[in-house]
Amino acid sequence: MILGLDIGSRSIELVALIGGEVVVSRKLPTTFSPLDQCSRLLDGLRPASLVGTGYGRNLIQRLALDCEYSTITEIKAHALGAAHLFPEAGTVLDIGGQDTKAMSLANGRVLKFEMNDRCAAGTGKFLEYTAGVFQIPVEEFGPYALKGENPPEISSICTVFAETEATSLMARGESPEAIALGLHKAIVKRTANMLRRVGLKFPMVFTGGVANNPCVLRLLAQAVNGEIGRDILIPDNPDHMGALGAALHRHNGNAVRGA
Amino acid sequence: MSDTGHHAMWEKLNMDLEAHDGLLEVLGKFYGDIFLSQENRLTGAEYLDFVLSEVHGLRIRELQDAKAQGRKVIGSFCVFVPEEITLAADAIHVGLCAGAEAGSDLAEQLVPRNTCALIKSFIGFKMAKLCPYIESSDMIVGETTCDGKKKAYEAFNEIAPTYVMEVPQTKSTAARDLWKAEVVRYMKAVEGMTGCTITAEKLKEGILIANGKRRALQRLTALRAASPAPISGRDALLVNQISFYDDPVRFTAKINELCDELEERIAAGGGVAPADTPRLLLSGCPMAVPNWKLPYVVESSGAVIVGEESCIGTRNSRDLVDESGETLEAMIDAIADRYMKIDCACFTPNDERLGNIADLAKMLKADGVIHYSLLFCQPYTHEALKVDKALQAAGIPMLSIETDYSMEDVEQLKTRVEAFVETLA
Numbered sequence: 001m002i003l004g005l006d007i008g009s010r011s012i013e014l015v016a017l018i019g020g021e022v023v024v025s026r027k028l029p030t031t032f033s034p035l036d037q038c039s040r041l042l043d044g045l046r047p048a049s050l051v052g053t054g055y056g057r058n059l060i061q062r063l064a065l066d067c068e069y070s071t072i073t074e075i076k077a078h079a080l081g082a083a084h085l086f087p088e089a090g091t092v093l094d095i096g097g098q099d100t101k102a103m104s105l106a107n108g109r110v111l112k113f114e115m116n117d118r119c120a121a122g123t124g125k126f127l128e129y130t131a132g133v134f135q136i137p138v139e140e141f142g143p144y145a146l147k148g149e150n151p152p153e154i155s156s157i158c159t160v161f162a163e164t165e166a167t168s169l170m171a172r173g174e175s176p177e178a179i180a181l182g183l184h185k186a187i188v189k190r191t192a193n194m195l196r197r198v199g200l201k202f203p204m205v206f207t208g209g210v211a212n213n214p215c216v217l218r219l220l221a222q223a224v225n226g227e228i229g230r231d232i233l234i235p236d237n238p239d240h241m242g243a244l245g246a247a248l249h250r251h252n253g254n255a256v257r258g259a
Numbered sequence: 260m261s262d263t264g265h266h267a268m269w270e271k272l273n274m275d276l277e278a279h280d281g282l283l284e285v286l287g288k289f290y291g292d293i294f295l296s297q298e299n300r301l302t303g304a305e306y307l308d309f310v311l312s313e314v315h316g317l318r319i320r321e322l323q324d325a326k327a328q329g330r331k332v333i334g335s336f337c338v339f340v341p342e343e344i345t346l347a348a349d350a351i352h353v354g355l356c357a358g359a360e361a362g363s364d365l366a367e368q369l370v371p372r373n374t375c376a377l378i379k380s381f382i383g384f385k386m387a388k389l390c391p392y393i394e395s396s397d398m399i400v401g402e403t404t405c406d407g408k409k410k411a412y413e414a415f416n417e418i419a420p421t422y423v424m425e426v427p428q429t430k431s432t433a434a435r436d437l438w439k440a441e442v443v444r445y446m447k448a449v450e451g452m453t454g455c456t457i458t459a460e461k462l463k464e465g466i467l468i469a470n471g472k473r474r475a476l477q478r479l480t481a482l483r484a485a486s487p488a489p490i491s492g493r494d495a496l497l498v499n500q501i502s503f504y505d506d507p508v509r510f511t512a513k514i515n516e517l518c519d520e521l522e523e524r525i526a527a528g529g530g531v532a533p534a535d536t537p538r539l540l541l542s543g544c545p546m547a548v549p550n551w552k553l554p555y556v557v558e559s560s561g562a563v564i565v566g567e568e569s570c571i572g573t574r575n576s577r578d579l580v581d582e583s584g585e586t587l588e589a590m591i592d593a594i595a596d597r598y599m600k601i602d603c604a605c606f607t608p609n610d611e612r613l614g615n616i617a618d619l620a621k622m623l624k625a626d627g628v629i630h631y632s633l634l635f636c637q638p639y640t641h642e643a644l645k646v647d648k649a650l651q652a653a654g655i656p657m658l659s660i661e662t663d664y665s666m667e668d669v670e671q672l673k674t675r676v677e678a679f680v681e682t683l684a
Contacts, residue, residue, distance in 0.1 A: 055670060075678035099671075110682045115675055117661075117668075 003047040004247030006077065006240075007034055007056030010097030010124060011209065014041040015243040017251050025240055030056070030097075038063055051246040053077040055098070072249050074242050075101055075113050080252075081245030082205035083108035086233050090201030093191065093220075094241070095210035097124045100191055104198040112198045121157040122190040124210045129159050130183045133166050134176055141180065142213035148181030157190055184215045192223040200224060202231040211238035265316045268323060272394035279389050282361055283315065286549050293555045297491055299531045301524070303517030307497045310505050314548070318504060319391040325351055326395070331453045334396035336381060337404055338575045338601060339426050341594050344446050346465035346507070348453040354503030355381055355392050355399070358547030360664045362387030369414040370407075375633040376663040377547060378411045385419055392504075393419060398452050400445070402426045404605040405638050422448060428607055430599060439595035446591070459587045466580045466590060472507045475514040476576035482521045483565045484623050487530025488538060489521045492564020493554045499571045500548045532563045537683040540620045542568035542646065543631040543639050550664055553631055553672065560677045561684075565623040568616050569631075574601060577615075604638030612642065613649035620655050626683045627656040629676070634663045656683060 001023070006013045009030060016024035024045065028037045034056050042063070050069040052060035057071040074094070082092045083105055092103045100123050103113040116122055120129075124138075131141040152174050156162045162183060169179050195204070204226065210216055211234050218228075226232045235241055269276055290311060294304075310318070322332050331350040333340075336357060345352040360376070362383025369382055384390035393399065401412035401423040412421050424441050427434035450457055479498060482489060498517070502510055524530070539562045541554070546569065557564055567573065578600045581593040602612035620628055630646055632639040643659045650657045658679040662668055 055674065073674050073678040073681060075674070076681045099674075110678070112656075113678060113682075115671070117671075 001045065001047045002247045002250045003042070003045065003050045004077070004243040004245065004249075005038060005041070005050060005052050005054075005060060006074065006242035006246060007038065007052060007054040007059055008074075008097050008242070009055055009099075010128075011239065012037050012041060012054075012056075013240045013243040015240055015247050016045060016047065017247045020248075020251055022244065025237060025243075027239065034059055035062060049250045051250045053242050053246040070250070070254075072246060074099075075103060075110060075115075077242040077245035077249065078207050079103050079105055079110045079245065080108065080248045081241035081243075082207055082235070084244065084248055085235050086203060086205050089203055089205045089233070091195060091198065091204040093195060093204060093206050094208040095122075095124055095191065095206075095216070096208040096242075097128075099123060100194065102191070102194040102198045102200075104201060114194045114197050116190075116194070120159050122187045124208070126159045126162070126187055127183075127210065127213065127216075130163055130166060130180075133163055134180060139212075142184070142215035142217075144177060145180035145184045145215040146218070148175065148177035148179070151178050151182035151185055154179075154182045154186040157186060162186065181215065184213075184219055188216060188219040188223050191220065195224060202226055203233050204231060205233050205235065205241075207235060207238045207241035209239040211235075265320065268320060269315075269391060272319075272391050273388060274391060274394060275388040278361075278387060279315075282359070282389055286359075287312075289549060289551070293551050294493060294497065297493065297531070299529070300494065301490060301517060301520050303513070303520050304494055306513045306517070307494060307501060310501050311497065311548075314501075314504055315391050319395060321506070322351060322353070322392075322395045326397075331397040332392075332395050333398045333400060333449070334392050335400040335402075336408070337402045337426075338570045339402050339404065339598055339603075340400045340424060341442055341445065341598060342469045342507075343462060343465035343580060343590075343594055344442070344449055344457065346468050347446075347457045347461040348449045348455040349461075350397075350449065350453050350455075352507075353392050353396070354547070355396070356384040356390035356547070357381040358550035358664070359384075361389050363664075369418075370411050373635050374407055374411065375544075375635045376665075377545070377633060377636075378407050380547070380664065382411060382415055382418075385415070398422055398449070400424060404603060405636070407635070407637075426603075426605065428605060430606060435595065435599050438599055439591065442591055442595050442598070457587070459585065459590065462587060462590045463582075463585075466582060466594070468507050468511075470579045470582065471511045472502060472514075473576045473579055475511045475518065476502060478518045479514060479521070480566060480573060480576065480623075482518055482525065485525040485530075486538070486624060487528075487534040488532055488536070488563040488565055489524045489530050491531045492539075492541070492558055492567070493551060495564070496546060496551070496554055496567055496571070499567060499575070500546070502575070503571070504548075537562045537626045537680050538565045538624060539563070539680075540566045540568060540616070540623055540625040540628045541572075541631055542616050542628050543643070544633045544636055545570035545572075546631075547571060552664070552666070552669065553629070553660065553662065553676075556669065556672045556676050557629065560673060560680050562676070562680045565625055566619055568619055570603070573615075573619060574603070604642045609642065613646060616646055617650060617653040617655060620650070620653075625655070627658065627679065629679070630657055630659045632659070632661045634661055 014026040078094045128138040334355040342352045363379045365386040366379040366382035580597040584590040
């Protein structure tokens with residue numbers, strides 16, 4: 001059994017492969033004790049190999065593992081996972097908890113990639129934070145925003161300033177749904193630019209937790225002029241792509257490095 | 260980094276002893292983690308360790324001793340200030356501190372917040388009384404390279420009188436004439452300050468010393484084409500950084516010794532990393548001491564750095580001054596011509612830099628290039644886009660990094676650099 005463990009800023013995902021088939025998928029929030037959460041995810045599994053990815057990938061060195069282990073970056077992991085499910089993929093977009101990443105692929109290999117800068121502008125964190133202004137859970141934020149019409153332009157891409165902007169728009173009497181839609185448009189605009197910089201090629205695979213947000217998906221399809229299901233492909237478990245890719249890295253016979 | 264025996268000297272230089280002790284302590288730890296922890300280091304690296312450990316100590320004492328004998332110290336921030344002329348006047352040419360976040364909050368009283376880390380740093384070092392080189396300088400020379408520096412020198416001049424050289428922005432004939440006039444004006448200013456008349460004989464000596472230093476650095480650059488890489492990028496950067504501080508004749512001799520050792524190592528097939536380690540060329544903004552952040556991240560990510568296309572790198576050593584001139588006039592022309600070849604991003608256009616990077620990457624057998632720009636550095640962030648295009652056409656992968664001296668983005672940088680290295684492996 002090969003395990004892929006994606007230790008992200010918001011959640012940790014685990015995928016177990018036997019003979020290249022996914023036999024276990026698990027997910028827990030990261031919390032302030034990611035090591036304990038990792039142990040919980042590993043409970044009852046006896047892997048031969050573990051590959052860590054995500055920004056907390058080096059934490060696996062501190063797990064008391066009795067198997068070989070290695071790490072790869074989340075860039076490579078998402079690319080491997082996406083290309084495995086969709087071998088024709090030309091681009092991968094991953095919007096996670098604190099990063100947005102765009103990668104162009106050729107034969108499953110990363111050609112070029114872009115990541116957001118040091119702040120959380122345009123990431124899942126942005127949506128979570130701004131959803132808080134509307135006092136709704138982030139899972140409901142997308143459907144809520146889809147009810148909006150004539151969205152006001154949100155000019156700030158800074159998460160904190162965007163909240164301020166949303167608050168002052170509310171004070172001006174804009175409808176909350178329209179403001180929510182405007183906030184989604186702001187993140188999609190930024191994402192589309194990132195995709196253009198790596199040279200967007202369809203089909204594009206959209207991974208990471210934010211791929212579950214229907215409003216981001218619809219706006220993104222409009223922004224890049226692509227059709228959902230043909231040009232833009234969403235895996236069944238978009239947030240497990242990193243963990244899947246990590247496990248595949250070892251399954252594909254890559255030597256263990258950094259163990 | 261230095262023992263307490265230098266405290267009296269620092270106090271005389273009106274430095275903030277407590278803050279300076281704190282800085283040296285941090286630097287010493289930093290140096291240990293980044294440099295002393297390396298495996299397969301050269302014996303010649305002892306020289307680097309010694310110079311760095313005494314960079315605010317014994318070297319400053321040497322400057323004070325020279326000053327006591329009537330020699331003058333000229334401090335500068337840029338590779339455009341002609342060292343040949345400084346040396347011809349028997350003065351000492353040093354680079355000034357600009358590579359750490361020290362005093363940056365103070366600097367924001369004089370320059371806007373969105374100013375690059377290097378500018379904030381030299382102003383901060385002065386305001387926080389942390390740079391013994393600034394305090395030892397009899398003349399501080401600025402230059403009109405980027406807008407940030409130009410305006411910063413106006414502000415800096417109020418706290419430390421600064422002589423500013425006008426560096427032209429194009430490479431036209433008129434620009435070259437302007438630059439030559441600036442070289443002559445600098446020579447007159449140095450003569451006036453030192454009371455020394457620069458003769459053809461003295462200028463020739465200055466040219467030979469500066470060229471000697473460049474030749475040693477060129478030799479080091481060429482040796483780094485070997486595979487496996489015979490020296491770490493960190494140590495090679497340190498060599499380039501030290502070239503701005505140490506006595507040029509001693510430096511040249513020591514670096515040539517280091518190159519002898521490198522030749523032996525290469526002949527024996529030795530190196531600092533296995534031959535299949537991805538080789539990277541760094542390109543872009545200068546990395547002043549102790550700005551070792553990116554090289555450390557890169558070499559901790561499974562890659563080895565084989566070159567630095569920067570002012571603290573090949574931009575400073577690539578071109579020599581023609582040594583055939585015998586008259587003062589001919590030598591001044593040769594100096595002006597040599598400096599006009601510098602492919603600094605402050606020039607428009609600056610297309611020769613694109614070819615120079617691709618040529619250097621090929622010569623060093625680099626698998627990829629990391630373009631490094633300081634945040635808010637307009638000239639280099641602009642050129643990052645052009646370099647990317649040019650390297651793409653040459654089939655050389657590039658990663659663009661924009662950062663500053665703070666440590667807050669180290670984890671993000673690691674992810675980017677590791678992912679880039681993964682694409683090369």
